[in-house]
Amino acid sequence: MNLDMNYTSCSYLFFTFITIFLLHRLFSSSSRSGLPPGPLGLPILGHMHLLRSSLPRSLQSLAHTYGPLMTIRIGSLHVLVVSDSDTAKQILKTHDPDFASKFVFGPRQFNVYKGAEFFNAPYGPYWRFMKKLCMTKLFAGYQLDRFVDIREEETLALLTSLVERSSNGEACDLGLEFTALTTKILSKMVMGKRCRQNSDIPVEIRKIVSDIMACATRFGFMELFGPLRDLDLFGNGKKLRSSIWQYDELVEKILKEYENDKTNEEEEKDKDIVDILLDTYNDPKAELKLTMNQIKFFILELFMASLDTTSAALQWTMTELINHQDIFAKIRDEIKSVVGTSNRLIKELDLQKLPYLQAAIKETLRLHPVGPLLRRESNTDMKINGYDVKSGTKIFINAYGIMRDPTTYKDPDKFIPERFLVVEQDTERKMGYYQQYMLELKGQDVNYLAFGSGRRGCLGASHASLVLSLTIGSLVQCFNWTVKGDEDKIKIKLPTGFSASGTAGGSSLMCSPELCFDPFGYKTK
Numbered sequence: 001m002n003l004d005m006n007y008t009s010c011s012y013l014f015f016t017f018i019t020i021f022l023l024h025r026l027f028s029s030s031s032r033s034g035l036p037p038g039p040l041g042l043p044i045l046g047h048m049h050l051l052r053s054s055l056p057r058s059l060q061s062l063a064h065t066y067g068p069l070m071t072i073r074i075g076s077l078h079v080l081v082v083s084d085s086d087t088a089k090q091i092l093k094t095h096d097p098d099f100a101s102k103f104v105f106g107p108r109q110f111n112v113y114k115g116a117e118f119f120n121a122p123y124g125p126y127w128r129f130m131k132k133l134c135m136t137k138l139f140a141g142y143q144l145d146r147f148v149d150i151r152e153e154e155t156l157a158l159l160t161s162l163v164e165r166s167s168n169g170e171a172c173d174l175g176l177e178f179t180a181l182t183t184k185i186l187s188k189m190v191m192g193k194r195c196r197q198n199s200d201i202p203v204e205i206r207k208i209v210s211d212i213m214a215c216a217t218r219f220g221f222m223e224l225f226g227p228l229r230d231l232d233l234f235g236n237g238k239k240l241r242s243s244i245w246q247y248d249e250l251v252e253k254i255l256k257e258y259e260n261d262k263t264n265e266e267e268e269k270d271k272d273i274v275d276i277l278l279d280t281y282n283d284p285k286a287e288l289k290l291t292m293n294q295i296k297f298f299i300l301e302l303f304m305a306s307l308d309t310t311s312a313a314l315q316w317t318m319t320e321l322i323n324h325q326d327i328f329a330k331i332r333d334e335i336k337s338v339v340g341t342s343n344r345l346i347k348e349l350d351l352q353k354l355p356y357l358q359a360a361i362k363e364t365l366r367l368h369p370v371g372p373l374l375r376r377e378s379n380t381d382m383k384i385n386g387y388d389v390k391s392g393t394k395i396f397i398n399a400y401g402i403m404r405d406p407t408t409y410k411d412p413d414k415f416i417p418e419r420f421l422v423v424e425q426d427t428e429r430k431m432g433y434y435q436q437y438m439l440e441l442k443g444q445d446v447n448y449l450a451f452g453s454g455r456r457g458c459l460g461a462s463h464a465s466l467v468l469s470l471t472i473g474s475l476v477q478c479f480n481w482t483v484k485g486d487e488d489k490i491k492i493k494l495p496t497g498f499s500a501s502g503t504a505g506g507s508s509l510m511c512s513p514e515l516c517f518d519p520f521g522y523k524t525k
């Protein structure tokens, strides 16, 4: 009897094992096709049933089974997912030009500026032309230096409003404050002249850009089912198109005012981003003739690329600092040691002397990257990790997973800013702490991908880093922060690695500022 049972269980186990093995070979992207491995897929859904609300996190855990290069299918979307820094290095560094296109994911068919994209443009003449313009003019170092007054002025305006709230004992929604701050800074950089004449422009832009982004993010699910993506079942496409037309009306008016007010005497140093774009548009010797639609869409893309990202990064940093009061206190001490007895507010010039503040921001973005999955598309056939990667293959680089890899980062889920100070002190003698910091921030080191890396890395990283450091430094210097309600810590409701909503923790960051250093000098305790 026992023997029979053992025999039956063994046969059962044996056949189960063989069946699983055969099914795995049948459904997974096996080595037969030369493709990297991947889990069992379902018809139509693909691997959707294996993915949870945090896509980067789900992909990170699948990579533990299927390795650093795996095949994933989400509905009709077939992608290769890169989950370690060695493989990422091949894509972002060794073969960077061959992977310098991005695959597009989103409701492109409802965009009224068809074919005018820069952010998602393929690696071709238009993208190269605009990238050069960004690097040499629009976001060049000297241009960013010129915008220092805008950043300091708007930070001061934020502090003024918070001092007022603090003296009235009111809480504030930091999410809203940060989005207003980042819109005002960018609006003044892009179209400063118009903003000086009409201070409502940033508010109008923020409303339109928020509407556009809200509509655009509602498409995700339909997008995954190929042909369904063109059916505007819930009317989001119509809403999206109408918001873009609204933007078009506003930007058209602004561009016309620029053309009308144009004078030949204008000095280079007074030019804002719209001035430079229009100069390029009117330049008969320019390598490429820009169209008005390209200019309009480029401006919109700048707002879309920067508002939610910078605001979310600011919110995540404040969340981590409020939840780690010991680190908050260390940053304040560092600031005190730099401003000394001068009793003044920190300035951008001080930032180079505040490595702990910078490390805390860098550590926040390591844990909570606002762009957790980098997109790439191959331009040519090649082999990666011994697997065939055909031209046109779509790739996700899991920046979230790579930045939480325990082989690179000890205790990867913990908030430890000190981990960045050690590396920086080692390299300090070679090139200076701040330069090293900026290079790492921009993805020089493929273990740190908060701003992406390679040709398609973030173009606003230097600007964003200045805004983050100055804002967070000022908020730490001037206020003690408590969470509204009974809790002493902020509960992070959204799984980390998901930040599409642009709000840390998935809800508004309601906090109470208690003034401890008055930047205006009349209420200091």
Ligand code: HEM
Pocket (backbone or CB within 6 Å): 118, 119, 120, 302, 305, 306, 307, 309, 310, 313, 365, 369, 370, 371, 372, 374, 375, 449, 450, 451, 452, 453, 454, 455, 456, 457, 458, 459, 460, 461, 463, 464
């Ligand atoms: C904390 C703030 C920000 C974060 C965390 C962030 C992050 C990123 C990431 C992860 C990418 C994709 C990079 C890649 O695929 O390798 C990206 C691309 C980009 N970002 Fe940012 N970004 C921020 C702010 C900004 C700002 C303020 C601007 C402009 C003013 C900006 C402009 C861009 C542009 C134009 C691209 C596309 C580059 C290309 O495809 O050629 N970003 N950003």
